[in-house]
Amino acid sequence: xxxxFFIKNTSKLALGTVVIxxxxxxxxxxFNITVNQITGGKNHHFFGYIGQSLTIPWxxxxxxxxxxxxxxxxxxxxxxxxxxxxxxxxNVKSGEFNKIKKLDESLGWNHQQGTMFYWNPDASQDxxxxxDRDPKTGVVFTVCYDVNKRKRVKEYRYGHRxxxxxxxxxxxKSFLGINYARMxxxxxxxxxxxxxxxxxxxxxxxxxxxxxxxxxTGEKKMLVSFEQMAxxxxxxxxxxKGRNLYINHTLWNRTGEWIYFFVRAxxxxxxxxxxxxxxxxxxxxxxxxxxxGHSHIGGHPEWGNGTEIIGSQNGRQVVYDILSKEIVRxxxxxxxxxxxxxxxxxxxxxxxFVNGYSLNGKNHYTIFDLNSKEWANTPEFNTGVxxxxxxxxxxxxxxxxxxxxLVSGLDENGFRQLFVISL
Numbered sequence: 454x455x456x457x458f459f460i461k462n463t464s465k466l467a468l469g470t471v472v473i474x475x476x477x478x479x480x481x482x483x484f485n486i487t488v489n490q491i492t493g494g495k496n497h498h499f500f501g502y503i504g505q506s507l508t509i510p511w512x513x514x515x516x517x518x519x520x521x522x523x524x525x526x527x528x529x530x531x532x533x534x535x536x537x538x539x540x541x542x543x544n545v546k547s548g549e550f551n552k553i554k555k556l557d558e559s560l561g562w563n564h565q566q567g568t569m570f571y572w573n574p575d576a577s578q579d580x581x582x583x584x585d586r587d588p589k590t591g592v593v594f595t596v597c598y599d600v601n602k603r604k605r606v607k608e609y610r611y612g613h614r615x616x617x618x619x620x621x622x623x624x625x626k627s628f629l630g631i632n633y634a635r636m637x638x639x640x641x642x643x644x645x646x647x648x649x650x651x652x653x654x655x656x657x658x659x660x661x662x663x664x665x666x667x668x669x670t671g672e673k674k675m676l677v678s679f680e681q682m683a684x685x686x687x688x689x690x691x692x693x694k695g696r697n698l699y700i701n702h703t704l705w706n707r708t709g710e711w712i713y714f715f716v717r718a719x720x721x722x723x724x725x726x727x728x729x730x731x732x733x734x735x736x737x738x739x740x741x742x743x744x745x746g747h748s749h750i751g752g753h754p755e756w757g758n759g760t761e762i763i764g765s766q767n768g769r770q771v772v773y774d775i776l777s778k779e780i781v782r783x784x785x786x787x788x789x790x791x792x793x794x795x796x797x798x799x800x801x802x803x804x805x806f807v808n809g810y811s812l813n814g815k816n817h818y819t820i821f822d823l824n825s826k827e828w829a830n831t832p833e834f835n836t837g838v839x840x841x842x843x844x845x846x847x848x849x850x851x852x853x854x855x856x857x858x859l860v861s862g863l864d865e866n867g868f869r870q871l872f873v874i875s876l
Contacts, residue, residue: 484820484829489873490864491541491551496522497869498553499861501567504798504807504850505755506704507623510570510859511852513577516544517600518859518871519570520553526564526845526869527838532591532647536562538583540600541871556603560586561593561617561633561645564838564845569618573597574625575668580606582628584617584645591649593617593633597668609671615648616664616673619700622738624709630664630673631700639699639723641842657683657698663714665738676740682716685745691732697723698730705738706756711775712736713754713762716745735775748773748780752794753846758803765793770808785821789828796848800855805876807858809847811836816847816862818874831874834862845869 492498498520500510510518518541523530530536535558542549561584562568573580579600585608586593593615597607609616609630616630635652637644652658662678679698686693696718703714716732719725733747733754750764750773757763761781762773770784770793784790784806795810806821815833822828837845850859858874 484822484827484876486820486829486831487875488832489875490870491518491543491873492520492522492553492870493864493868495866495868496524496537497526498522498871499526499564499567499845499869500570500848500850500859500871501562501565502569503566503702503753503796503846503848504858505702505753506620507707507801508571508850509801509853510850511543511857512572512579512581512600513853515852515854516542516547518543519572519581520871521559521562521567521570522553523564527843529564529641529646529843530560530562533560533588535560536568538568538598556600557583557596557598557605559583559596560588561648563643563645564843565642569595569620571618571621571628573668574621574623582618582621584633586615586645586648591615591634591647593645593648595628595630595666607671609666609673611664611673613649613651614660615645615650616666617645618666619663619703620705620712621668622705622709623707625668626709627668627738628666629676629703629705629712630666631703632661635661635699636701639697640701640717640720642844643701656695657693663700663703663712663736665740674740676712676738677736677743681743682734682745685743686716686730686732689746691730691746692727693718693730696725696727696730699723702753704754704756706760707758710738711756711760712738713756713775744775747775747778753796753848755797755799757799763797763799763806769793770797784823785819785826785828789819789821796846798849798851798858800851801853802855805851805855807849807851809849809860811847816860818847818849818858818860820858820874820876834860834872837863837869849874 538557568583595609595618615634634648634650657679659680718730754764792810818831
């Protein structure tokens, strides 16, 4: 039986710490929840993207948090609308605690996915990745930035091809890249507006797909092309011929062995008069074992341990194994997870699970202990803008110690800010 902790909601979350009283029936102090607003002012602050695949905003020591800021969040960024790349001092002993320090700017971003921030696993105290777009050519590329040196130490550019980072291996050494210009054309909410797309007019190009990049050398190889995807899909009974294929969410598993992604066509922004294609696929990091047509697991799925994927199906939070191709168990119930198709994230220690979802203009979060089955609701947060090709998801992101979660929401003045939920 699932046991719930009742957390009293607050109507306003002002800059500073808000202690949330709770009737903690089982005296588990890890579920005494506080909320701290860590950004403020008249700019909108956000991290972007989702908390899956160990996408952690904090650096190795936990004294810096990556963030972006923009003067707007009511339209997709255009040609010259750069976002600020910054870090937040999260060391409570520092005289600059919660101070935002600008480092750089980026033209390669959107509000839903940000600029694909990842700390470099091979140098996670001071180096991180973000995407950018060349102001002259419109080509997307990836940047490796060093906080200590206060400069870009490497740029990953591939001629006229707009490849940007779409996921860093949790073990380091490599990252994946996809064409964010193609996404801007076929699914604007996830792409970078005004980026240069060399694949316009080509349904399933052989020189586009998912690339694998060596972080040290910058050498890239095609892990799987759209041409290969189309052939495999057709062979397995999916209608892919003559359709504009694109990819969302290339997710590494925790051991860096497997990648899970969706191939889509005729879906939402790119309706082509045929039944929408939205197919879950997996492939090993060496390019072998390419599989299409996994059972659809809704929401923004997250890797569990090994070959397990966490998502939703038939109104339940489920765990699906990509090798056995079956649901192996469920998490919680309809009470603990009223909308299991939301944004979900497994803590780095694999003990806690958080589900973030929107309801009646508010973002809600359920924190679930996978061992004891006990759970808690956090205070609700104002969501902000959700319309057609512009949205900001209620994405929860864990810290490395598995006791804090970074989320965004509107403050009392209507500006998007960042909040830390502490357990």
